[in-house]
Amino acid sequence: MNSKQLRILKIFIFLAALIPLGRLVWKFYHDALGANPVEVxxxxxxxxxMILILTTLSITPLRKLTKQYWLIGIRRMIGLFAFFYGCLHFTTYIWLDKSFDVHEMIKDVYKRPFITAGFTAFVLMIPLALTSTKGWIRRLGKNWQRLHWLIYISGIAAVIHYIWLVKADLREPLRYGSILSVLLIYRVVVWLRNSRKNPTPVALRGRSPEVTES
Ligand code: HEM
Structure with a gap:
């Protein structure tokens, strides 16, 4: 894929990623959010x-398996959209659900442990979003890749959040959990194989991931 096609694809993904938000806004203005809009x-x-976290995580395995190296060019955008929807989700909770009532939120943390798991998942996304610029990628070098393992911990916390919040039907959270497990196992296997085959030469340590990523 050439750079012009990639740019068009990025515009398409950008617009597609706004559709879920657009649907909510449309339903809101047409009074179609049902009896409990905050819940919806x-x-x-x-x-x-959740879906966008898993999509972001699947880009690297997909890129390696299909050798479609341009896929790396869309990973950051999808990751940032995951964070964007995480912000909307969190804002819905603190604003629409709890009306910024800190006491209510603290009570909720004690009463409903899934809130703490969700909060953990969300907080872990913040450093990743903040360091997603080209400048930070260069500045952090190899540490940027290490930092990005956080997204797996965020994904695990998010799955726990979902498992703890559903009362009976665990099918959906377990579906997300199994996709995450496959992606995590794949990355660990690749990482173990690479570090055994070719340990990072001293000269490359600390270099930018664009230079060292295989
Ligand atoms: C990466 C961060 C997060 C992810 C991926 C995530 C994901 C989810 C998912 C998948 C659901 C269930 C949706 C459904 O039933 O269809 C959910 C529900 C919910 N989440 Fe999160 N969440 C995150 C962070 C948070 C945070 C930070 C809070 C609040 C502090 C929060 C509060 C809630 C609440 C109140 C519900 C609804 C619970 C209910 O139905 O009783 N989440 N979340």
Missing amino acids: ITHSTGDWT
Whole structure:
């Protein structure tokens, strides 16, 4: 794929990623969010955060398996959209659900442990979003890749969040959990194989991932 095609694809992905938000806004203005709009918004933004985290995580394995190296060019955008929907999800909770009532939120943390797991998942995404610029990628070098393992911990916390919040039907959170497990196992196997085959030469340590990533 050439750079012009990649640019067009990025515009397409950008617009596609805004569709879930657009649907919510449309439903809001047409009074079509049902009897409990806050619940609908919470569930939709939560689902999309989860889906986009898993999509971001699947880019690297997909790129390596298919040798479609241009895929790396869309990973950052999808990751940032995961964070964007995470922000909307969190904002829905603190604003629409709890009306910024800190006491209510603290009570909720004690009463419903899944809130702490969700909060952990969200907080872990913040350093990744903040360091996603080209400048930070260069400045952090190899540490940028290490930092990005956090997304797996965020994904695990998000799956725990979902498992803890559903009361009966565990099928959906377990579906997300199994996709995450496959992606995590793949990355660990590749990482173990690479580090045994060719340990990073001293000369490359600390270099930018664009230079060292295989
Ligand atoms: C990466 C971060 C997060 C992800 C991926 C995530 C994901 C999800 C998912 C998938 C759902 C269920 C949606 C459904 O039932 O269809 C959900 C529900 C919910 N989440 Fe999150 N969440 C995250 C962070 C948070 C945070 C930070 C909070 C609040 C502090 C939060 C509060 C809630 C609440 C209140 C519900 C609805 C619970 C209910 O139905 O009783 N989440 N979230």
